Amino acid sequence: xxxILTEFGWLTLIGATFIMAFAGFTxxxxxxxxxxxxxxxxxxxxxxxxAIAALxxxxxxxxxxxxFRQGVTEARTSFLKYWRLNLTLFFAIYAFAQxxxxxxxxxLFVILGVGITCFGSIMIIGWRPSITEAFARRIEPLIxxxxxxxxxxxxxxGPPILLFLIARDTPKQETVRAQGISFLIGAxxxxxxHLQSGLLNSVTxxxxxxxxxxxxxxxxxxxxxxxxxxxxxxxxxxxxxxVLAGLNLLRRGLFG
Numbered sequence: 001x002x003x004i005l006t007e008f009g010w011l012t013l014i015g016a017t018f019i020m021a022f023a024g025f026t027x028x029x030x031x032x033x034x035x036x037x038x039x040x041x042x043x044x045x046x047x048x049x050x051a052i053a054a055l056x057x058x059x060x061x062x063x064x065x066x067x068f069r070q071g072v073t074e075a076r077t078s079f080l081k082y083w084r085l086n087l088t089l090f091f092a093i094y095a096f097a098q099x100x101x102x103x104x105x106x107x108l109f110v111i112l113g114v115g116i117t118c119f120g121s122i123m124i125i126g127w128r129p130s131i132t133e134a135f136a137r138r139i140e141p142l143i144x145x146x147x148x149x150x151x152x153x154x155x156x157x158g159p160p161i162l163l164f165l166i167a168r169d170t171p172k173q174e175t176v177r178a179q180g181i182s183f184l185i186g187a188x189x190x191x192x193x194h195l196q197s198g199l200l201n202s203v204t205x206x207x208x209x210x211x212x213x214x215x216x217x218x219x220x221x222x223x224x225x226x227x228x229x230x231x232x233x234x235x236x237x238x239x240x241x242x243v244l245a246g247l248n249l250l251r252r253g254l255f256g
Contacts, residue, residue, distance in 0.1 A: 024215035028222020031176035053204035058215035066180030084140040092148020113250030120243040
């Protein structure tokens, strides 16, 4: 931490701390968006590599908490319920990651950004797709492949899964828990990869561990909001943030 303080100073560290706390609050309230907020916010104060490193350990710990918040039994139930989606997601991320040098990620951000923004906006306006349990089981592998395609090539796999859960009108606690399981799979891979790549090192690893504190504090407050939100308000709030995420992906694709 001394190296971070020496290079950036107390004001920058305090600013990054508040940004991470807000990112944790948002994740606690609706189940996602911690990386999006952390990278955008902390990345405006520090180099992108340090911003990415800062969120890795908070993302890992927050997804463990999110997954097991209602207990091991509930987490196991959700894991088994969506095992097709998560199995195909895991292998698809690995498979499509091999193509990362072939397909420009700017194209992927534009495609994903347009798709997420359009579908989310239509659902906000009033479109309510009806997906039966039997049909959902059949298309889960397809959702996993689509999410894995974008995850392997661009590192973003959450929005397609979230749209699927919202389209099924999944109860809020199950939505958050199912997201946590899918995100945890990626967070474990991401942590291991960056310990190996050197992005997490003697300077950035202590900083990332420190960032767990504001992230968890914010997440605890977010859980209070989530518990008090009626299902329909939770659904609409999630869609609004999802559309913002889609617009952010579109911005990254068009402007970098």
